[in-house]
Amino acid sequence: MTTPLLAVRDLTVQFRTDAGWLTAVENVGFELGAQETLGIVGESGSGKSVTALSLLGLHAASTTRLPTGSIDYAGQNLLKLPERAMRRIRGGEIAMIFQDPMSSLNPVLTVADQISETVMLHQGLDRAAARKRAVGLLDMVRIADAAHRVDAYPHQLSGGMRQRVMIAIAIACRPKLLIADEPTTALDVTIQAQILDLLRELQAELGMSVILISHDLGVIAEFARRVMVMYAGRVVEAAPSRALFRQPMHPYTSGLLAAIPPLDHDVTRLSTIAGSIPDPARRIPGCRFSPRCAEVEAACRETAPDLVTVGAGHLARCPPRLHRMAAP
Amino acid sequence: MRMLRRLLLRLGQAIPVILVVAVLAFFLMHLLPGDPAAVIAGPEAGAEAVERIRRQLGLDRSIPEQLLVWLWHLAQGDFGTSIIHNQSVLQALADRMPVTASLTLVAFAMTIPIGIVLGVAAAKFRNTWVDSAVMLMALIGVSVPGFWIAILSVILFSVTLGWLPASGYVPLSEGVWPWLRALIQPAAMLALFQIGFLARMARSATLDVLDQDYIRTARAKGVSEWRTIAKHAFRNTLIPVVTTTGIILSLLMGGSVVIEQVFAMPGVGRLIVQAILTRDYPMVQGTLLALAFLFVAINLMVDIVYTWVDPRVRYD
Ligand SMILES: Nc1ncnc2c1ncn2[C@@H]1O[C@H](COP(=O)(O)OP(=O)(O)OP(=O)(O)O)[C@@H](O)[C@H]1O
């Protein structure tokens, strides 16, 4: 592979809380090439959003210990970039859309205002040109009657339309990377599919790389060539989607796979992973998944396993599985 | 169009309020212990004088009849006539209102920008010395009695330094600077409490807004920190703040009654106090009612501003 667009190494993010420093993300690393798609999956609280927000340097300085590691983008380490330069990257080179389109748009500004702002800021367009661009962008995200809708306020639009507006804002400056943090979680199923289709089309049209975050492995599998599974702030498995589905190398991934509702027949009960994600303030010795793992062995509770290569482009953090695979 | 409808609706809602106040003001006269005519005339008045007052005020008629006459006069814009000065209530108010209005508006003009800027700054720099300093000032503002600070201030700025007049009022017609010079001190005393109140309010409103997802969106777009506050947060902060400005304006008008006493200013406050002391009941009734009108008008104005600030209200 040539130099990737983005290379994250050993990213660790800590927050100050009443109980002391909390490690939300620990030694996360991945690479993303131009026009590639990466899916990040994991239960709520596993550190997906914290990872994504780090890429844009959006953590509040007052409560965050300077993230360690490196985020190499276009030859520079974003973690070391001064605020002013970082602002040019945000919205210009790397754009992000969020989970809740209801609250992610400013209620007192029109759609035109909110889209124009980005292009005026990054491309120096004047107001009239920016407005024209806004209408064009609404067309691009398939909002009917764009010339009219552009003057609407967010509360006059449906949830799906608001997410389209968010996407329009994000692609306004033709970013090289789009981060979509659970873009469909707050929407109903038919709208979800439409939004994902739209993202796919736009990605092809604009040649962006995309990081899609979801807690639904089904959504990720359909969308991304490569998947990274996170658990309690760590990467537990990373692989091409096909390999991951065919041969999950971590019990947590297996659990997530079992939780995908099958399309071909009705099920009354879906499998779920027993227990819940540990409170990040609590230190778990050994493997962090061990308290919930059905395949747990004594060693798992003692030493924290490393992320090791288990196949072509396939990394996992579960020695027992690897041994079982190796010795059939 | 919707805005106009909303406005008309609010006007319609104001009518019952005004009616209730009018009826309450009417009964004020009849809640006096004993014979109102005798009370008004005073202890030394003879039977003949009492009788004259009774007729003059229409107290010789039945109460429903009196109420109808009172409302009928009000509907025609007649708020009654002072029995001491033989001057109509409206005329007396017209004479005094410029003083109170000047005092209130200057205090208001001090309160709004200072209170909002302090509050927003405290929120922006939360948990720093800026925040602590603003909150301390706000605490002093709301907890130290205004008249006490007023007296200290007069001792310092008027008596010791001689920079500002200690009392009195200079009409605007005599020049902006003399007018303002006479008002600065009383208006600042009046504003102090409200600034503290507003700064706290604006601080918590801004903190709320800064936590919202759309602020994160603005940052993710590459908008600078200051622009995020000025453009994305501020308009949203204003929504709850505007609601309180109506209350602030009303409280400032109420507070000016006290401050007018301290600074010997011939405003509506002094008019009411004098009317009460001289048992000029028609004057008391009329001024109270006029003030009630004013409060209703203020709230209507706030409503219009509110509609303009929050598009969700404008279009629903
Ligand atoms: N600003 C912050 N201060 C303190 N703790 C935080 C902060 N942001 C996130 N955390 C904590 O970090 C952990 C990871 O959070 P994160 O938002 O990344 O989860 P997530 O994987 O995105 O989950 P979800 O699916 O719910 O969005 C959580 O335990 C969360 O409470």
Ligand SMILES: [Mg+2]
């Ligand atoms: Mg999240």
